Amino acid sequence: MTGTPPPVPAAEISAVLAWAARLTAAGAQAGAAETAAYLTAKASVLERIAAERARGGWPRGDVTAARDAAARARASADTAALAAAAGITSLED
Numbered sequence: 001m002t003g004t005p006p007p008v009p010a011a012e013i014s015a016v017l018a019w020a021a022r023l024t025a026a027g028a029q030a031g032a033a034e035t036a037a038y039l040t041a042k043a044s045v046l047e048r049i050a051a052e053r054a055r056g057g058w059p060r061g062d063v064t065a066a067r068d069a070a071a072r073a074r075a076s077a078d079t080a081a082l083a084a085a086a087g088i089t090s091l092e093d
Contacts, residue, residue, distance in 0.1 A: 004055070008048045016045050032084040039077030046070035 019038050023030045050066035 005048055005051070007052055008045055013045060016042050028090055030090075032080050032088050032090065036077055036080035036084050039073055039080055043070055043073035043077050046073055 016038075019041065023035060023038055046066060047070040050063060050070050053063045053066050
């Protein structure tokens with residue numbers, strides 16, 4: 001084993017997209033804890049996609065865009081997790 005993670009399976013990407021759709025449909029009813037969990041999963045997928053692109057020789061701009069998207073998702077996940085830990089149940093306020 002080389003330590004290189006396997007490519008992100010299409011099914012995992014689909015699952016994260018479906019989760020996003022469920023949260024969107026839930027609107028204000030979506031809790032901070034579930035939002036944090038979703039954003040953490042999204043960040044993980046985006047981080048692995050960015051790593052794949054870097055290993056695959058994609059143009060620097062594409063790799064940077066993927067890394068930036070992952071970093072934004074991770075920061076949002078951290079914020080949502082803090083809100084959930086503080087007992088904030090909705091991120092709408």
